[in-house]
Structures are given as structure tokens and as C-alpha cells.
Amino acid sequence: MSDMTRLTVFKTYKLYVGGKFPRSESGRVYEVIDSKGNWLANAPLSSRKDARDAVVAARKAFGGWAGNTAYLRGQILYRVAEMLEGRREQFVREVADAEGLSKSKASAQVDAAIDRWVWYAGWTDKISQVVGGGNPVAGPFFNLSTPEPTGVVAVLAPQESSFLGLVSVIAPVIATGNTAVVIASEKSPLPALSLGEVLATSDLPGGVVNILSGRTAEIATPLAAHQDVNAIDLTGADEVLAKELEIAAADNLKRLLRPQPVDNPVNWAADPGTHRLTAFLETKTVWHPTGSLGASGSSY
């Protein structure tokens, strides 16, 4: 029997919601195939109820995550990079399968994704200084503007870039203290579902990132209409879906990040800049009286 190859153990891919790994409450799955049409796995086919549960988990996690120090958030994001580095080979394989890439090209994608976590890990305690600051108002007031996270953000991960694109849309959302409900690439959800396993072991509190797989339109529609979702990143939506979701999102004035036009797609390898950070930040401006030291009117 020595020449017989060992039968591998398949992984059951599950959702990542509230720090746990549930199956879809619907009990449904769908077939995930590679670029050549070979079966890779069955992924959970999330329902609107899974979306609802994910929003509840994200809302519950928001106060604590936003209330952490930026330093701690940075360390946790860096921890994600550390954990990914150790599971690099797994992700290279999953990305190669998902996107039909050579091993070296898939490696480049994974390396860039790991480095992206490091990039955003460093941003957590710098963005406030870059986009906030004191305002020199014409009066006896100390006036300070600081950015604060918007809240619960629904993220439609890009359909094509199953891992680098995915990381590039999740990390900036949570770096600033938001929590996320992420819809994985519809046809290539496996790297996203595996990322959930990494996040669960990276000191990231449960509920900060919630990952759903399934039909993007089916999951995104209730999220866009959900009154307890504060923002939506439409990156993974096509033009028709994006418009429908934008209309639904207007009901509670969600902050929007629209998809790039088809003739000008995102280059996920490029310098990401700060716009994905600032898209989900609110500016709070606080006024404090200063005035003179005493009734004699002198400030000095």
C-alpha cells in the first residue's frame, strides 16, 4: 500500500460572523470552481438572515473596536500580517486556483496583500493627524477637528482580485475603527473565507470583520437597505447593481464608495493612498471657549 497516495482532508468552508464560523442559516451551499472549471469546494450560500446576523455582530463590536487605542488597532492589524505570513503557502494555492494564476503570480498577490496589512497597520495612529487638526477660528475658542469611524460598513469585495483586492478593501475600513460586513467575491470566495480563519487568530475581536459568501446581489440588497448599516463600499458591484444599491442606501443616507468605472478598473497593486480610509470617516469638530485668564482681560 506504500505507493498509494494519501487521501487529503477537505476543508469545510464556513462563514465568519461574530468571531464564529457558522454555516449559512439557510443550509444552502454553492459550488466553487477554479478557472478551468474544476470543483474546488462548496461555499456557504448566505441568505438575507446571515446578512442580518452579521450586521448585529458588527454593531455589537463597533463601540469596543472604535474605542480601542489606535496603537492597539495597529498592532492587531500587524498581527494579521504575521499570521498570514505563516500561512502564505495556503493562500498562494487558493489564489492561484481562484484566479487561474501561476504560482509566482499568485505569490506576488499574496505578498502584496500581506504588505497591505502592514501599510494599514501603520496608518491607524497617523490618519487623525493627517486629516484632523486645530482650526484657527476668529474668536476666543479652541477648535479641533478629529476623524471618527462611520460605524458599520458593508463591503462588496472586488469580484476579480479575490485576495489582494479583498484585503485592500477590508483593512482600511477597520484600521480607523469601523466594523465590516464583507461580501466575498462571488465566484472566488475561498481566500476570503480562509482569511476569516486568520482574523480569528489575530487578536481581532469577534464581529469586527464578518465575511459572507454567496450571491453578491442577494446579500448586498438587504445590507444596502439595512437601517443599522452606516456605509457601503460598492467596489464589487456591477453598474446595474451599484445603482440599485445606491438608491436603497439613500434611505438612511449611507456613505458610499462607488465602484470604479469599467473602463478604468482599480489597479490593486498600486499605492492605495488614503481615500479608502477617509471614505469611512466622519469629521467631528469640537469648540471650547478659551478667552482670557481673568477678568482683567489680558491673555498673557
Added chain:
Amino acid sequence: MASAFEYAPAPESRAVVDIAPSYGLFIDGEFAEAADGKVFKTVSPSTEEVLSEVAQAGEADVDRAVKAARKAFDKWSALPGAERAKYLFRIARIIQERSRELAVLETLDNGKPIKETRDVDLPLVAAHFFYYAGWADKLDHAGYGPNPRPLGVAGQVIPWNFPLLMLAWKIAPALATGNTVVLKPAETTPLSALFFADICRQAGLPKGVVNILPGYGDTGAAVVAHPDVNKVAFTGSTAVGKEIARTIAGTRKKLTLELGGKGANIVFDDAPIDQAVEGIVNGIFFNQGQVCCAGSRLLVQESIQDELLDSLKRRLSTLRLGDPLDKNTDIGAINSAEQLARITALADQGEAEGAERWSPPCELPSSGYWFAPTLFTGVTQAHTIARDEIFGPVLSVLTFRTPEEAVAKANNTPYGLSAGIWTEKGSRILAVANKLRAGVVWSNTFNKFDPTSPFGGYKESGFGREGGRHGLEAYLDV
């Protein structure tokens, strides 16, 4: 000394402003009638006197104005920033020169006291242009990367509560960044925007850079929906803001919305009481409460409720309601019959739902639109008057026991525009300010504005910021 100290009438002279019997639309540097010849009347809310007849822009006019703005865009955006800056500095200076005239005009058309237009609106209008003028040649240094580009034609729809100030908040950053503008003032307050058109003429602003289209909601909707508009900026009600967001869905138009609010003004038991009372009054009775960031919910710590309410009622009894042109008037007229009806209905509902209503003795003029300063006590979060924006001089008083409860109640609203905190304890100010989900937090003060200070809301109070460096972003392709 028998007689009391009664202030004699001290009316500001109307003679400083010359209102023409009729005004056209301002398109491509010229005043013109509406294509369909439609006009509407604008009245003085304090007397119901017709002030002027104004052309009402229709779809054809909107199209013509957008085309003019598009045509002007290439040259305007290509001007060196330093040259654009000088146009804006000119505008700021002309506004300062004509500020008395504009203050009187605004008071006539809006109904707000001359004290406010003279001391608040007009100085802020000039300051806003002066501030953004300085940005025009410094955009490379604004933190949006090198050479940030303007968006194109900005369609802007503004409300009636601060007509000229809202115009300044919209036009100054748009022009500084190199955009051109089609602006629709509110139907009840079109005059100051039309006078602004004349200021553009005096400043020598190139034709088509600023176009002013008076009209009703349908005119605004046409501006928003026009396919060649690249940027939409709206200040007004949350309901209309949502409609605009739906209208532009699927386009590449950039949107900023500054909408309604139900601001909580939180008074702790260690507050500087006399200043808190002033802040409460300023928070809800400034501009007759017709302010999106009004402190319309007073959250007072239960242990000082009686003391604070006594002081507040005593203070309200000194408010002087009447002729908005009188320099001693504190409370002017409500802007329109429609708004008065809305305030009246909501106040009546407050009473019907069991809240206790109080107003100081206050004689209302027989003509015009007036509403006495009103205070409701015994209000809970469940009352309509604690949830809906009234946009009038009506204060709902609620109580709390602990800072946690105060914050929870303050945040318990779909809105998130403003809030106030009154306490002498510095760390409490910072802790509470941190937890409030509101875009502007005033601690130991209220309703302060400055061109350098970003203004805008959380949640359903809208998105985007006006003022400061932040205000540039709305008009740049970044």
C-alpha cells in the same frame, strides 16, 4: 423716575437697500426672464408685503445655465489659482462694503432680526469668501495630492434660513477650487442671491462662472438631475436630501448633503448656569430656531432641573419679539406661512401627546408669520417633539441622571449634526464630546460658526463637510 426703561423703536433704515420691482434669472452674466415667462412673488415674512417679483427658472433655463457654466468652466479652471483668488477677495471686500445694505435686504426677505444679519450672517459671509479666496492658489498644499482638479459644473441648492451665508458656503469653495456654479436659492428668499449676482458683476467675475436660478423645488430637482452637472451640493431637509441621493444614483456626480438635526444640548449639574442659560437660548431661539444645528432638545441633569428651568423662563421673558428691522429685536418672524403651519402643528402635537407647554407673555404682531418662543417640559424620547425636527422656536426639555444616560439619549436619533455640553469639568467635556455621534460639538458655547471650522453631520444629517480645509474636498476630484 416713574416710568420703566422702555426701549424706543430703533429701526434700521430701509433706505440703504433699493429693491427693484422685478428680477430675472442670472445666466451667463446677464439677467433674463424665464423661458416660459413664469414669475413668483417674494414677500416680507414680518408684514406679508410683496417685496419683488422674481423670474422662476424652468428646465429650459436650467439647461441654459448649465451650458453657460460648462462653457465658462474651461477658462475659469485654467486660470492661475492666484487670479481666481483675487476675484474671491474682491467679492469678499465688496460684501463688506455693502454689508449694511445686504443685512437689511436679508432681514426684509427672511424675517430674521437685523441684529443677526448685521452681526452674524454678513460678517460670516464676507469671512467665508475671504477664507476660501486664500485657498485658490494653495490647493497643492491642501493634503489632496499634487494638482487636485476641480469637478466641473456644481449644481447647488440652498435653504432659506441663512440665504446669503449658505450661498457663501456653497459658492466660495466651489470657485476657489476652479468649478463653475449653478445655484438655486430658496423660493422664499431669492433676493440676496440676486444681489450677489450684482456683486459678481461689480467684481468683474467672468460670465457664466456663477449662475443664479430662483425657483421652487422642481427647479432644484432639475439642477440636480441635469446630466452635465458634475457635483451636487444641497442644504435642506433630510427628506429632500434622500431624494437627491436617489436621483443621482448610478451617475458619477459627487454629492454633499447638509441636512436636518435634532441637536441635544446637555447641561450637567456643575454647569456655569448663567452661561448655560444663554447657550440654551442661543441654541434654540437664534434665527427663530430655524437652524439645522439648533439645540432643540435640552437634556438637563435632573438634580438641577427646577433651578435651570426657573432661570430659563425668567430669561425667555426678556426676549424681544417684533419688527425684525428694529435693532433691539431678538426674535423675528417665521420665514413663511408654510413653515409657521408646520411649527404650529408640531407644537400642537407636543401638547396633544401630553408634554407641558409654556411661553413667556408675548404679544405677536397682527400681520406676518409669528410664533412665540415655546418650551415643552415633561418630554420623553417617545414624544414626536423630541424626535422630529421642528425648525422653529420650540425647545423640548428632557432630563437625565448620569453622563451615560445623557450620551445615550443624545445619540438616540437618526440625526447627528450638533450637540452641546455644559459642565465646568474639563475631563467630562472631553469624555462626552468623544461619545457624541454628532459632527459639531459645542462645549460651554453653542451655535458658533467660522469659515475655518468644518461643519456637517453624522448619520441622516448628511455627509461631507463645509468650511475649513475639509470643505475643499467636496469640490475636488479626489
Added chain:
Amino acid sequence: MGVYSRYARRYARLVTMPTTAPTAARALADVTASDSTLRRFLHGLPGVDAVGLEARAASLGTRSIKTTAKAYAIDLAISMVDLTTLEGADTPGKVRALGAKAVHPDPTDRSTPATAAVCVYPDMVAVAKEAVAGSDVKVASVATAFPAGRAPIAVKLADVREAVAAGADEIDMVIDRGAFLAGKYLKVYDEITAVKEACGTSARLKVIFETGELSTYDNIRRASWLGMLAGADFIKTSTGKVAVNATPANTLLMLEAVRDFRAQTGVQVGVKPAGGIRTSKDAIKFLVLVNETVGEDWLDNHWFRFGASSLLNDLLMQRQKLATGRYSGPDYVTVD
């Protein structure tokens, strides 16, 4: 917290009290029982936000007082002037001239009201008394080692007794600012009560805080309550001898204090801004503060005074302008 809420409870209860309440001393006897109770009470008073206070004072300063209101205010202001001379060079002649002017401020117009008082040093009281004899003009004397107040208590009390004996109707004392700033509130309190006793029943007591030296608005509010608890008939901003004297903001704050004190105790106390008020326009701004903070009850020279010297001539020139329609000049009012 305990002291504060006690204040709050009292306040709430007493705002509706009839004005025939027990005296301040009885109502708040526990407050002055010891240095620590007094300190806790004064430090439990609500704080003052300087920017807000000054903004309110400035806002009231924009009131436009015209025509009939202006005429009323000018006459009211004249009637509230404590016409003052407090110079080392004061002579009987100077004081007699001042007295004559107080009785008939405008010799060309006998309808001009007299001032409330003349205010002099103790050794000039007798001369002043004679100069205003037969009129309603009072004689006020500064005392207690004015303006510094740095003398032994026995000297200060002797100063007061001399002035009262010479016929002073009013005594303008200075508090011991050093003791106040050192936190020795009971010492300040005891000194005021002793002076009050020395005034007897014939002289009303004005207590000068020298607000410019107390520096903070919180201190001015505390000093106001301390003075009123100790029996002041008037609380007064300043001596006129330091850089910062009466301002709209510190006077507004003291008006709030007398308003709250009456609400709590039923006892009405007067207010006297002094120093730096030179023009009719300024004086009218102060009257607006009175009108809109404490109201009519204080719009009378029994309850509100201006400590001033040059103010009177400006009021007279404005009065002439209102009567004749043309601007007056310094040659048409008397120099004293």
C-alpha cells in the same frame, strides 16, 4: 456636591419666596459658621464661563437706545452718579464745588436731576455734608484705609466711625483682597460685618471688591456672595485706582449675584460699578445690563450707582443735545 445641591435646592425653593423673607444672615447662618463651611459654600457656587459672560455683556451692549428711551436713561444715569473726588490734592474748595455740581449738575437747566451722592475721603465728609445741605444728595465716604485696605482692623474701623460721625450717609469700604486671595474668607467676612456694625443704622455700606485684583470671574462671584452674606447694602466693583475697574462683564456678573441672592434670601442688595465709565454711551450700556438682568426693581439710585467723575459732564452734554438738537461742547458744562 453636597453644598452645591443644597444651594440648588434652596434656590429652587426660594425663587418664589415673598420679599419679606428673613435676613440673609438668618437664612444662611450655617454657611458662615466656620471658615470651612464658608469656603465650601463659596466654592459650590456655579462657575462662570468667561467667554460666555463677556459675550452676553457685549450682546447687551448692542442695544440701541434712542429718543425717549435715551432721554429717560440719561436722566436716570445722572441721578445714579456718585460724583467722586478721591485725590490727595482734594481741598474744601474742590469738595464744595463738587457738592454744588451734585445738587445742580446743569446750572442752565434746573430740570436736570441731582446726582445720587458725592463721594469723598473721610476727612472731607463734613465739608461735603455742608455743601449738599438741604438737598437729597447723599454724602458717601470711602473708608477702611481706602484704596489698599492694608491697615490694622482697628484703624479701619476708626476710619469708618469718624466718617459716620462726620455725617456720612454711605460708607464705601474695601475688602482685604490679600485675605480673600489667600482663601481666608472668614477673615474678610468678619471684617465686613465689623464695618457694617460700625456703620450703625444711619449709613448704608458699599463693599468694594477691587475686581481687577480678584482677577477671575469665579472670584468675583464668590466675593459678591461673601459681601452680601456679611451684610453689604451695595456691592461695588472697584476703587478706580487700579488698571481694570468696572467692566460690563464684571458688573453683569454682580447683577446676577444680587438677583440670585434676593431670590434665595429675599434681601435686595445694590450694585455700583466704579471707575472707567466715562461716556453716556457706556452708562446706558450698564443701564441696559440692569434692565435685562435684574429689571425695574434696581432701576433706581437706591439700588444702582455709578462711581464716576467725568461721566457726569458727558451725560450733561448729551442731555443738552437731546434738548436742543445740536451737539454741545465742553465749554457748556462746568469744570470742577
